[in-house]
């Protein structure tokens with residue numbers, strides 16, 4: 652198994668990065684949809700359009716992309732010689748990736764609030780929450796590239 656993972660390493664890493672790009676695209680866009688939904692969603696037709704867009708973005712893109720990121724990311728963790736847990740970077744990356752996953756689930760819960768017509772957060776609040784994945788992404792990229 653370790654031989655196979657070592658051989659597949661460039662492919663696994665490429666697939667990991669492709670999945671990450673798709674996941675991040677959704678994780679940055681969904682809170683923006685929530686901003687406009689919270690501010691313009693009083694009109695029934697507009698409300699329905701946002702619900703459909705949010706549902707499709709989460710189900711068709713973000714959920715599969717997050718699962719693929721985890722699968723290929725864990726395959727990289729088990730590839731021999733890639734992660735040395737005596738360094739700091741694997742720990743900062745793990746903490747940021749777990750936080751990103753929690754943020755994803757928080758977005759899923761807010762989508763259900765909109766679905767039920769029970770959203771209580773303002774557009775300004777969603778704008779502020781949009782900074783969370785930006786910060787986490789910076790921690791992750793510095794961790795995997797600088798490898799401190």
Ligand code: HEM
Nearest residue numbers: 671675720721724725727728733734748751788791795796
């Ligand atoms: C979901 C769980 C994740 C796990 C288990 C994981 C694990 C890993 C591992 C072990 C590597 C290999 C590092 C190397 O080759 O030296 C890697 C590479 C990488 N990861 Fe992740 N990762 C995850 C999520 C993410 C996320 C969310 C992002 C971006 C926001 C990300 C961005 C990257 C990038 C850009 C690389 C390539 C770095 C390089 O050039 O070597 N990863 N990941």
